[in-house]
Amino acid sequence: DAGITQSPRHKVTETGTPVTLRCHQTENHRYMYWYRQDPGHGLRLIHYSYGVKDTDKGEVSDGYSVSRSKTEDFLLTLESATSSQTSVYFCAISPGTAYEQYFGPGTRLTVT
Amino acid sequence: AQSVTQLDSQVPVFEEAPVELRCNYSSSVSVYLFWYVQYPNQGLQLLLKYLSGSTLVKGINGFEAEFNKSQTSFHLRKPSVHISDTAEYFCAVSDGAGGTSYGKLTFGQGTILTVHP
Numbered sequence: 001d002a003g004i005t006q007s008p009r010h011k012v013t014e015t016g017t018p019v020t021l022r023c024h025q026t027e028n029h030r031y032m033y034w035y036r037q038d039p040g041h042g043l044r045l046i047h048y049s050y051g052v053k054d055t056d057k058g059e060v061s062d063g064y065s066v067s068r069s070k071t072e073d074f075l076l077t078l079e080s081a082t083s084s085q086t087s088v089y090f091c092a093i094s095p096g097t098a099y100e101q102y103f104g105p106g107t108r109l110t111v112t
Numbered sequence: 113a114q115s116v117t118q119l120d121s122q123v124p125v126f127e128e129a130p131v132e133l134r135c136n137y138s139s140s141v142s143v144y145l146f147w148y149v150q151y152p153n154q155g156l157q158l159l160l161k162y163l164s165g166s167t168l169v170k171g172i173n174g175f176e177a178e179f180n181k182s183q184t185s186f187h188l189r190k191p192s193v194h195i196s197d198t199a200e201y202f203c204a205v206s207d208g209a210g211g212t213s214y215g216k217l218t219f220g221q222g223t224i225l226t227v228h229p
Contacts, residue, residue, distance in 0.1 A: 031215055042116075042202055042219035043156075050214050058216065090155060097208035097215035098163060100146055103156040 003027050004104035006091050012110045019078040021107050023091030025071075031094040032074040033101060034058075034066065036087040043090060049074055081111045114139045114205050118220035126228050127195055133188040133223045135203030144206040145186040146217070147177055151199045159201070162186065173197070198227045 003026030013019050023032060031050055035043040045058030047066040055066050063085060065077045078085055088108050092101040119134040137143065144163050148156040160171025167179040177188045186203060203220040207213040 033216070035217075035219075040121075040221055042118075042221045043204075043217070044219070045216055048214055048216060056214070059218075092217075094215055097206070097213050098144070099208075099215070100158050100161050101215070101217060102158075103148075105155045 004091060004093055004102060006089075006104040006107050008107060009105065010108045012112060013081050014112055015082060016080050019081050019109065021076045021089055021091075021109070023074040023076070023093075023104060025074075025093045027093060027095070027102075028071060029093040029095045029102075030071075031096070031101075032068065033092040033094075034064075034074065034076045035090045035092065036060065036085075037090060037106075038087050046076065046089075078109075081109075083111050085109065086111045114143070114207060114218040116203050116205050116218055116220035118201075118203055118223045120223050121221065122224045122226070124226045124228060125193055128192050130191050131189065131193050131197075131225065133201050133203075133225065135186045135188065135220055137184050137186065137203070137205045139184075139205060139207075141207065141213075144208050145177075145179060146204045146206065147171065147175070147186075147188050148202045148204060149199050150202065150222075156202065159188070193225070193227045195227050195229060197225060200224050 007022045033048045034046040044060045049055045049068045091104040094101045117136045147159040162179045170176045204217045208215040
């Protein structure tokens with residue numbers, strides 16, 4: 001299994017609070033991605049990174065920001081959580097664009 | 113822009129029967145195609161992938177898929193399913209084949225396969 005961990009694995013937070021999710025990899029892969037999974041929508045790309053300090057927006061980036069200061073860590077921040085951000089969040093990594101992505105175990109986030 | 117349509121949201125089947133999960137895609141560039149499986153409360157696991165070459169690709173757990181460029185399809189098949197195949201299956205297309213792409217995946221909505229005894 002690819003060395004990907006996500007923390008926390010479960011979190012309940014209140015509307016309006018900031019939340020940061022962490023993705024950590026031990027594979028030294030260049031590409032990292034954040035997706036959210038919602039019933040009926042499959043997985044949708046939030047943000048991605050193609051190197052340290054190189055990030056860009058995905059399909060559903062509103063309300064989210066990311067940072068990557070080290071190869072191994074990719075942080076996803078919800079600046080002010082809303083109930084519509086209740087979801088399961090998955091991090092993925094890949095060594096290159098011609099390869100598959102390897103997924104982490106996911107973080108279940110509930111915003112009350 | 114890319115899109116993926118999984119034509120069935122749920123597929124019930126009896127154990128040892130064959131199954132086909134259908135996936136159509138649209139893209140203006142060459143693509144890579146993937147099938148992932150998600151067991152309850154787990155992450156996604158790669159079943160198989162098409163990057164180039166033979167249009168019939170074999171994956172883990174006895175699954176296979178056929179890439180049909182003219183019909184823009186990538187259907188997943190298994191000749192005989194087991195109870196343990198009960199899971200949600202996702203078809204995905206990557207823009208990784210393009211010259212200035214970042215390997216971003218676009219997923220279908222998912223197909224829940226339920227295998228009954």
